[in-house]
Amino acid sequence: MFNKASIERGFGRSYFFRSYVAEEKKYWGIEKDEIKIPDKSVNGYKTEESYANLAQDGVINREVEVQAGDVIVGKVSPLRFFGPVESFMSETENRRETSEMIRYGEEGIVDNVIVTETINGNKLIKINVRTERVPELGDKFTSRHGQKGVISLIVPEEDMPFTEDGIIPDIIVNPHAIPSRMTIGQLLEIIAAKVSAMVGVRLDASAFNSDEAVSEESLRKALKSIGFRDDAKEAMYNGVTGEKLEGRILMGPCYYQKLHHMVANKIQARARGPVTLLTKQPTAGRAKQGGLRLGEMEKDCLIAHGASLLLKERFGSDRYSIPVCRQCGLAAVEDHVKGKKYCPVCKKSKITDVEMSYAFKLMLDELKCMGIYPRINPDE
Numbered sequence: 001m002f003n004k005a006s007i008e009r010g011f012g013r014s015y016f017f018r019s020y021v022a023e024e025k026k027y028w029g030i031e032k033d034e035i036k037i038p039d040k041s042v043n044g045y046k047t048e049e050s051y052a053n054l055a056q057d058g059v060i061n062r063e064v065e066v067q068a069g070d071v072i073v074g075k076v077s078p079l080r081f082f083g084p085v086e087s088f089m090s091e092t093e094n095r096r097e098t099s100e101m102i103r104y105g106e107e108g109i110v111d112n113v114i115v116t117e118t119i120n121g122n123k124l125i126k127i128n129v130r131t132e133r134v135p136e137l138g139d140k141f142t143s144r145h146g147q148k149g150v151i152s153l154i155v156p157e158e159d160m161p162f163t164e165d166g167i168i169p170d171i172i173v174n175p176h177a178i179p180s181r182m183t184i185g186q187l188l189e190i191i192a193a194k195v196s197a198m199v200g201v202r203l204d205a206s207a208f209n210s211d212e213a214v215s216e217e218s219l220r221k222a223l224k225s226i227g228f229r230d231d232a233k234e235a236m237y238n239g240v241t242g243e244k245l246e247g248r249i250l251m252g253p254c255y256y257q258k259l260h261h262m263v264a265n266k267i268q269a270r271a272r273g274p275v276t277l278l279t280k281q282p283t284a285g286r287a288k289q290g291g292l293r294l295g296e297m298e299k300d301c302l303i304a305h306g307a308s309l310l311l312k313e314r315f316g317s318d319r320y321s322i323p324v325c326r327q328c329g330l331a332a333v334e335d336h337v338k339g340k341k342y343c344p345v346c347k348k349s350k351i352t353d354v355e356m357s358y359a360f361k362l363m364l365d366e367l368k369c370m371g372i373y374p375r376i377n378p379d380e
């Protein structure tokens, strides 16, 4: 649990950097990329607004606020296929948009722009984008003893427990984390740091150090001398009711680090969205706005819950309908021009539309490729 006021004072803040790279590549012949603000006639031109942040040279300036999808380096490339049709196009129509954009779901401020060259002598632009990260629910932190964990609650300061001196903690850790992991070092760090902070002495507790100042006996004595219990525990009061808490609580300074796993990098949700070309099933992964898989075990949960009809909805991400010949059981053909459905194999027109997943239709096609005759009998 984190103290909300501590967070607002700047506790646990960090900067997240992402770098973007754009290279002005040279291709076979005289073809090459061009880093500039694209012309309207370029293939895949976005909107005028998308290029508004770019300077004259097609590269964004420092300290500009950017959002997902914003162009940071304008770039046009030659078309991949240069056939007879394309050769009749004008110089600009023959190019496509390949600008560098801010990643989906991210935003920030352009921190640094570097214009340089690659080993091959190509123009190279490197851009760093910075985002300030304030601790939020689910962000991961750790002490130096491997006691890692995520923020589960952010508590308003007035609701936090406090000591007789009015000290309010920044972090509250569940003590069940201690016995199983046996991180006694963290308890010693807290005790020694408390002595250090209250007495005003530096203590060196590095390994193999036999310094008398960090022995159990002298730590206990020092705590006693400044009016604490010798085990460094204190009485605390409930911040909501003001009642004294029954147990004594160990409190003291402890060094914490923020870990790279942050909710802001992982948060994802999707309704319908992009699908893969081959299977027509939702894409995988957050970067591609992927779907969230409802797997076998989740399926079992729904069945056990008596909500099996919901599966028909959840497992229909690639639902598809094909005409099937009732004679031979193969996929038939629908002629949209004549408005007719017929079987190309037996020329009959006894056709039934069958709903199936596209992945299954794909399997039927693959079986046919291998010389296996998959027959659908729609009457059953």
Ligand SMILES: [Zn+2]
Pocket (backbone or CB within 6 Å): 325, 326, 327, 328, 329, 330, 343, 344, 345, 346, 347, 348
């Ligand atoms: Zn047929």
